[in-house]
Amino acid sequence: MLKTVHLYHTNDLHSHFENWPKIAHYVNEQRALHHQNKEEMILVDIGDHADRFHPITEATKGQVNVELLNQLNYDAVTIGNNEGITFSHEDLNMLYKEAKFPVIASNLYTEMGEHPEWIVPYHFITLEDGLKIALLGVTVFYEKFYELLGWRIKDPFQSLVETVNKVKEEADVIILLSHLGISDDEIIAKEFPDIDIIVGGHTHHVLQDGVVIGHSLVAGAGKYGQYVGKVTLTIDTIENKLVDKAATLLKIHDHQESCKETETFLLDAQLKSEEILSQKVAELKEEFVVDWFDDSNFPQLLVKAVNEWCKGEVAMLNAGLLLESLPKGPVTKKDLHRICPHPINPCKVYLKGDVLKEVIIQARTEKMEHLKLKGLGFRGKVMGRMVFDGIEVETDYLKDGHKLLTKIHINGRELDPERTYAVATIDMFTLGPIYPEISHAKKKEFFMPELLRDVLAWKLGKIPSQI
DSSP states (O other): OEEEEEEEEEOOOTTOGGGHHHHHHHHHHHHHHHHHTTOEEEEEEOSOOOOTTSHHHHHHTTHHHHHHHHHTTOSEEOOOHHHHHHSOHHHHHHHTTTOSSOBBOTTEEETTSSOOTTOBSEEEEEOTTSOEEEEEEEEOOOHHHHHHTTEEEOOHHHHHHHHHHHHTTTOSEEEEEEESOHHHHHHHHHHOTTOOEEEEOSSOOBOTTOEEETTEEEEEBOSTTSEEEEEEEEEETTTTEEEEEEEEEEEGGGSOOOOHHHHHHHHHHHHHHHHHTTOEEEEESSOBOOOTTSOOHHHHHHHHHHHHHHTOSEEEEEGGGOOSOBOSEEEEHHHHHHHOOOOOOEEEEEEEHHHHHHHHHHHTSHHHHTOOOOBTTBOSSOOOOEEEESEEEEEEEOTTSOEEEEEEEETTEEOOTTSEEEEEEETHHHHSSSSHHHHTOSOEEEOOSOOHHHHHHHHHTTTTTOO
16 A cells, blocks of 8 residues: 655755745645644755844744744754854754754764754654655764864765664664755765755755665755755555655745734744843944945944954955945844854955965956855855955056956055955855855864954944044
């Protein structure tokens, strides 16, 4: 006899709550339908549900995100990097305190080498007919960041070898919740034939019908709650084994109805969050203006703050990190969150002079200034002009109108191509291909858990004595 089990999955919501009431209505509707048809349903999330760009997540330290998952009766989740490395150690330890579901991440440990009490390495779901489904979970291997926050992260492939071996004799079906990205998911599908289904996230891949690789079905549902994924499992109840699996995606915008209770809950959470973030951090005696493509005093204040925080020789960051100017008068946490919402940390990298010169030249190109970036922690619109502290550049204009950097001075002296400089900047530049010279730097120091807006609050709080 054959039976059908329905696995629903979400991933990388990034606190885009505007789509959540429709997701809630759809999930509740499907749950009622399956109950009526006497079918079983499993609901999982693959991480990065919480993103501190949103004031609700910022103010409640992700507690509202967990409550939303509770309300929909999620069966299990794994964590993404936004849960794992943008919250402080203490806040992450408290994040899932009220969770009514298991958090599965076999490759995250305390500094003592134990799983924190809020994590399990795997979880079994036993269906009504006795078939056992093993849920595994792994999260992306950002080793240095986790270490700085007081955690240990293990290579996810090594962790999977251990957990698969532990569950495969007992499990009839193995499902992996993978916040690693599509490339790693494809490798896992090839190297771990015991894993039947890989439900993925992190790289925001959209797999409308899933992809079959070897024995595994790989699924992914994009980002921001634009889709809800569904995997249909066909089970032979006589032999207790999986005989077929198929994936599909529902574009949630096309599902017109919203859950009114969820809308009301989020509206109330928004009001409470605004109250929490209304705390005053500074009183400005002058306006701080941001211009993404010209000189302005607000980006200059931020780059000086980052340089002081990191104790660098020089500093550089892009003006697009600041989304608005700050008027004269009181400044609250809400203001700083609105104008600097990015989950980005300051860092310090060590670059030889000739490498630093190449970065500066690239940074001051029109293409880079107008780059519309998505991801890597950036929650703005365009990169904007690179601003410096301790670095002076002289430019000349060619006949075709293009700018040419003619001289670069470091703290009043001409740049030495052989000397190594301590450059205060942002961790975003170390993570991806924007500035390969920075991402490939051998020596990097990260300053965590403070985000850029925390550094900005610190600097503004020194007014009027030092600004």
